[in-house]
Amino acid sequence: MEDVKYGSAKRRRMINDTIVHVSLAILAFIWVFPIIWVVLTSFRAEKGSYVSTFLPQNYTIDNYVRLFTDTTILNFPKMFGNTLFIAICSCILSTFYVLATAYCLSRLRFKLRKPYMNMAMVLGLFPGFMSMVAVYFILKALGLSEGGLIRLALILCYSGGAGLGFQIAKGFFDTIPVAIDEAALIDGCTRWQIFWKISLPLSKPMVVYTVLTAFIGPWVDFIFAKVICRANADYYTVAIGLWRMLEKEYIDSWYTCFAAGAVLISIPIAILFMFLQRYYVDGMSGAVKG
Amino acid sequence: MKKKFLVLMTLLMSLCLIGGCGSQGQSASGNGETEDIRLMVWAPSEDQSKDSGEWLRKCCEAFAKEHPEYNIHFVYGVADEATAATTVAQDPESSADVFMYANDNLTVLKDAKAAAKFGGIYEQEVIDTNSETIVNSLRSDGYLYGVPFTTNTWYMFYDKSVFSEEDIKNLDTMLERGVVSFPFTNSWYLPAFYVGNGCTLFEDGTVEEAGVDFAGEKADDVTNYLIDLMANPNFVVDADGSGMAGLRDGSVNAIFTGSWDAASIKEILGDNMGVASLPCYTLNGEEKQMYAYAGSKAIGVNATSDNMVASIQLAIYLGSAEAQRLHYELRNVVPCNTELLNDESIAGDMLVTAQNDTFNNTSILQPFVSAMSNCWTPVENMGKGIRNKSVTHKNAKEQTQAMNDAMNSNGL
Numbered sequence: 001m002e003d004v005k006y007g008s009a010k011r012r013r014m015i016n017d018t019i020v021h022v023s024l025a026i027l028a029f030i031w032v033f034p035i036i037w038v039v040l041t042s043f044r045a046e047k048g049s050y051v052s053t054f055l056p057q058n059y060t061i062d063n064y065v066r067l068f069t070d071t072t073i074l075n076f077p078k079m080f081g082n083t084l085f086i087a088i089c090s091c092i093l094s095t096f097y098v099l100a101t102a103y104c105l106s107r108l109r110f111k112l113r114k115p116y117m118n119m120a121m122v123l124g125l126f127p128g129f130m131s132m133v134a135v136y137f138i139l140k141a142l143g144l145s146e147g148g149l150i151r152l153a154l155i156l157c158y159s160g161g162a163g164l165g166f167q168i169a170k171g172f173f174d175t176i177p178v179a180i181d182e183a184a185l186i187d188g189c190t191r192w193q194i195f196w197k198i199s200l201p202l203s204k205p206m207v208v209y210t211v212l213t214a215f216i217g218p219w220v221d222f223i224f225a226k227v228i229c230r231a232n233a234d235y236y237t238v239a240i241g242l243w244r245m246l247e248k249e250y251i252d253s254w255y256t257c258f259a260a261g262a263v264l265i266s267i268p269i270a271i272l273f274m275f276l277q278r279y280y281v282d283g284m285s286g287a288v289k290g
Numbered sequence: 291m292k293k294k295f296l297v298l299m300t301l302l303m304s305l306c307l308i309g310g311c312g313s314q315g316q317s318a319s320g321n322g323e324t325e326d327i328r329l330m331v332w333a334p335s336e337d338q339s340k341d342s343g344e345w346l347r348k349c350c351e352a353f354a355k356e357h358p359e360y361n362i363h364f365v366y367g368v369a370d371e372a373t374a375a376t377t378v379a380q381d382p383e384s385s386a387d388v389f390m391y392a393n394d395n396l397t398v399l400k401d402a403k404a405a406a407k408f409g410g411i412y413e414q415e416v417i418d419t420n421s422e423t424i425v426n427s428l429r430s431d432g433y434l435y436g437v438p439f440t441t442n443t444w445y446m447f448y449d450k451s452v453f454s455e456e457d458i459k460n461l462d463t464m465l466e467r468g469v470v471s472f473p474f475t476n477s478w479y480l481p482a483f484y485v486g487n488g489c490t491l492f493e494d495g496t497v498e499e500a501g502v503d504f505a506g507e508k509a510d511d512v513t514n515y516l517i518d519l520m521a522n523p524n525f526v527v528d529a530d531g532s533g534m535a536g537l538r539d540g541s542v543n544a545i546f547t548g549s550w551d552a553a554s555i556k557e558i559l560g561d562n563m564g565v566a567s568l569p570c571y572t573l574n575g576e577e578k579q580m581y582a583y584a585g586s587k588a589i590g591v592n593a594t595s596d597n598m599v600a601s602i603q604l605a606i607y608l609g610s611a612e613a614q615r616l617h618y619e620l621r622n623v624v625p626c627n628t629e630l631l632n633d634e635s636i637a638g639d640m641l642v643t644a645q646n647d648t649f650n651n652t653s654i655l656q657p658f659v660s661a662m663s664n665c666w667t668p669v670e671n672m673g674k675g676i677r678n679k680s681v682t683h684k685n686a687k688e689q690t691q692a693m694n695d696a697m698n699s700n701g702l
Contacts, residue, residue, distance in 0.1 A: 047554070048538060049531035072339035140384055230377050231332045231367030231386065249334075249370070249550045252534055 042259035049255040063260040074254070076261060078234065079241040082151065083219060084268065086237065089155045091215040094162030098210050099203075102169030103195050107181060120164045128161065129223050136227050145228065150235040153228055158218040172206040173199060204279040215272055219265070238265050324361045327597045329604060332377075332386035334370040336621055343620035345613075353607045360600055371442075371587045375399050378592065387595040388604050392442055393427045393585045394658050396435055406591040407433040412602055419611065419627050427586045427655055436588030437609030440623050443584035444479065445648040447555045448544035449537075450564040458544075458564070461571040461580070465519075468543035471526040471533035474516075475677060477669035479546060482580040483512050485654055487573060491665065495657035502665060505694035513672070513686040515573050520676050527677055534558075549624055552641055565644035568652040584653035586626065618642075661700070668696035 044051070045058035067076045105113060135157060139145050144153035176199060184194045200207060222239040229235050236244075242261050245254040329350075337346040346366060354362045367386055369377050375395030378385040379402035391399065399405035408416060413434050417425055420438055428436045448458060452468040464470050473479040481504075485491075488508045493500040519525050526536060528545055536542025537558050545555075546568075556563050568580040589605040591598070607613060614625040618636060624645045630636055631646060656662075672693045675681035681689045 046538070048535050050535040052532075052535060052539060052541070070341075072341045073335045136381070140381070145384060227380075230380075231369040231374075233335060233368035247370070247372070249336075252531065252551060252554045255531070 038259050038262050041256060042263045044256050044259075047253065047256065049251050063256045064264070067257050067260050067264070074241055074244060074250070075233070075236075076238070076241055076257075079236045079238045080264070082235055083237040083239075083265075086151055086154050086158070087215055087219040087268075090158035090218045091211060093155065093159035094214040094217075095207070095210045097159060097162040098166055098169055098214065099200070099207065100195070101163040102166040102173055103199060105166060106170045106173035107178070107194075107199075108191075120166065124164055124167075132224065132227050135224075139228065145230075146232070148235075150229060150232055154218070154225060154235075154237075157224050157228065158221065159214075162214065169203075169206050169210060172203055176202055208276040208279045211276065212269075212273060216269060219269065324359060326361045326363070327600055328363045328365060329388065329597060329600060330365040330367060330386040331604070332367040332369040332374055332389040334390070335368045337617075338366060338368065343616075345617055345620050348616065349608055349613045350604070352612075353604055356607070357600070357603065362600070375404075375590075378402070378404050378590075382592055382594045385592055385594075387592050387597060387601040388608070389590055389592070390439070390587060391436070391590050392587050393436075393438075394656055394662075396428065396430055396658050397660055399435070399590065400430060404593055405435045406593040406595065406598065406602065407435060408437070408591075408602065408605075409434075412606055415606060416609070419629060421626070421628060421650070423649070423655065424586050424626055427584075428588050430658075436590040437605050438586040438588045438626050439609045439614055439617065440587050441584060441626050441645055441649040442548070442587050443582050443645065443648050443653050444546055444548040445568060445582065445644050445652075446544060446546050446566050447537075447551070447559075448564045448566065449559055450562045452543040453564070458566050459569055460577065461569045464544060464569065465522055465524045469524050469526060469536070469541060470544045471528040471536055471542045472546050473529065473533070474520070474527040475529055475670060475673040477666045477673070478583055480669050480673045482568065482582050483516060483571065483578075484509055485581040486571065486578040487512050491654075492657045492659050492661070495655045496659065498659040498661050501661070502694065502697040504697055505691055509690045509694065510687050511573055513676075513681065513690045514683055515571065516673075516676050517681065517683055517686065519571075549622070549641060549645060552622065563640075565640045567644055567647040579652055582648055582653040583656035584649050585656045585658075664700055665697045668693045671696075 040056055042063055043059045043061065044056035045060040045062070046056060071077060105117060136145070139153045139156075143149065144156070180198060180202075181194050184198055189197070220239060221237075222243065225237040225240055226243075229237070229240060238261065242258055242265075244250065245258040245261070331346065331350060333346045336342050338344060347364075350362075350364050354360065354364075369386070369389060371390045371392045372395075374386075374389045375391040375398045378389055378391075379398050382402060382404035385404070396405070416434060416437055424438045424441060425434065428434055428438060446458065448464075449468070453464055457463050457467050461470065481489075481491075484504055489502075489504045489512070490500075491502050491504075492498055520527075526533070526542060528534075528536075528542075533542055533545035533547070534551065534554065537545060537555065547555075552565075568582055570577040570579050572578075589608045591601045591605050595601045609627075611625075611627045611630050614623070614627050614630055615633075615636075617623040618625050618630075622641070624642050625631065625636060626646075626649075631642070636642055657665075672681065672689065675689060
């Protein structure tokens with residue numbers, strides 16, 4: 001009995017590994033499958049929203065070309081630009097808000113600290129779009145619901161509430177020893193200098209995470225953009241544009257362009273991620289040694 | 291530190307105040323002969339695109355020329371007929387003065403008190419230039435709420451090389467000759483069979499208390515017919531664009547849809563494209579006519595508009611024969627003006643004939659009473675049930691009764 005066990009240990013591990021890898025491969029395939037399909041569809045030469053074959057019969061890049069040239073009905077380049085501008089601005093603003101709030105709550109002690117955290121927790125339980133109608137009327141009262149100010153309105157919408165989402169960043173700051181801060185204080189640093197020159201460089205993974213989420217939020221948002229843009233087509237974001245491509249009147253001729261648009265909007269996020277990815281890894285290495 | 295903060299806050303707040311006032315500044319000062327007005331107009335993006343001739347801008351400019359008493363500053367926005375009403379209802383005050391909407395959204399507009407009523411000479415003009423059915427599609431409680439500019443319904447597109455003029459009169463004959471695709475699981479289309487056999491919705495579509503009558507033997511017969519239809523190998527369900535794809539690869543010879551797909555179908559079938567109003571179907575040996583839901587698209591005026599007279603005049607102009615003709619020439623929007631329909635150049639168009647034949651002969655006015663909103667899901671479920679074979683000849687009677695019950699209840 002025992003002999004058999006010893007003899008098969010290697011083999012058993014191999015069998016185990018095979019099973020694990022095969023199931024992982026299947027899962028990975030299932031997961032990547034829809035994305036591959038969208039990419040394939042974006043290169044499909046046959047028109048229409050429905051095709052009887054799974055793989056496209058002919059390939060073309062016309063769908064991409066059309067997105068950028070056929071701009072009289074759905075102006076994709078403009079929407080892309082709008083979204084990029086809004087997303088970058090709100091990304092910068094909300095990253096700052098989140099990190100600053102988290103830092104304060106982690107390092108400073110003040111009377112409202114606990115109540116603020118409780119309030120943020122409770123408010124965080126509500127979906128953001130619950131306040132949508134109120135937000136719309138407030139923006140309208142401020143005169144931000146018409147013309148170019150719509151962009152400002154959207155930036156405010158996306159970044160204004162960011163300070164409530166401090167929890168993860170605060171958790172991270174809590175792990176950086178307070179001793180470092182104290183040492184810096186003794187050396188004459190101000191709170192701001194500690195935050196900017198010591199804590200932030202030590203928290204690169206957190207900063208990266210915050211930047212990514214802060215960028216993706218406005219980049220993919222549909223509901224606020226739809227409510228605030230209304231009939232101002234010049235300020236539409238890509239989410240609205242893509243949604244419009246699937247309406248009854250457009251779906252047949254725009255479906256493949258829709259897939260192309262879907263592929264394109266993933267590019268900025270991918271670039272941002274690839275650029276920031278390395279900081280995920282080396283954020284803490286060798287820095288905190290007290 | 292504190293002082294700085296205070297100064298900053300005050301500055302911010304005063305900025306906000308100025309911003310708030312700024313948006314309300316209106317230049318509506320009259321100076322004797324010409325009046326400066328600002329009119330916001332919403333239309334679908336095709337009406338404004340250069341590729342399709344900028345119908346909206348051309349019409350608005352022509353209107354301004356006809357009315358020298360106004361000095362109009364036009365502001366254009368994009369809202370298609372299907373969604374404009376909801377967007378206007380969301381906040382009428384900062385919405386367009388003149389917009390285009392589909393008549394099934396009239397209740398939404400009315401509930402938000404956002405649609406202006408047309409009366410007097412304006413109402414008379416609409417009545418004089420349109421058929422009674424289409425005017426009624428924009429009436430509610432006796433008031434008229436817009437100027438119709440086209441009808442909105444579905445009909446049949448077919449391949450002339452497969453079906454003859456004689457074949458297309460009956461669905462069952464067509465199924466012997468070729469493959470027919472029908473949006474079986476879409477509740478805008480499926481009721482056509484039930485209505486064809488005498489089922490009614492809110493009597494003539496306006497009496498909410500009367501409820502829906504999709505029950506009894508007449509409805510059971512239709513359900514049984516549909517089960518057989520589904521089993522026919524030449525019948526294909528059209529869902530998610532599969533009918534159009536079938537036309538493209540030649541596996542389908544006829545589909546049911548509306549003018550929005552006409553251009554694509556023309557591209558596929560070319561000269562073989564045939565368009566016709568709905569066929570009959572043979573139920574227990576008797577021929578029954580299918581009836582589509584029909585509605586209209588109209589130009590509405592915002593009830594909160596600051597320049598009511600000018601807005602109404604513009605709406606009337608955008609719905610006039612002249613504007614409709616331009617709309618037809620630029621974008622193939624089927625006109626509904628009675629005078630234009632008698633015009634030979636327009637009456638000769640297959641699409642116009644089919645759409646108007648359908649509207650006049652083989653359709654019922656799509657009810658826009660509030661209770662209509664309960665009628666969509668049960669019919670859709672019936673279609674899906676038949677497709678999935680969970681509705682069979684055995685339980686057809688109970689299932690039909692269940693559909694009728696669900697249509698008559700608000701789900702509470």
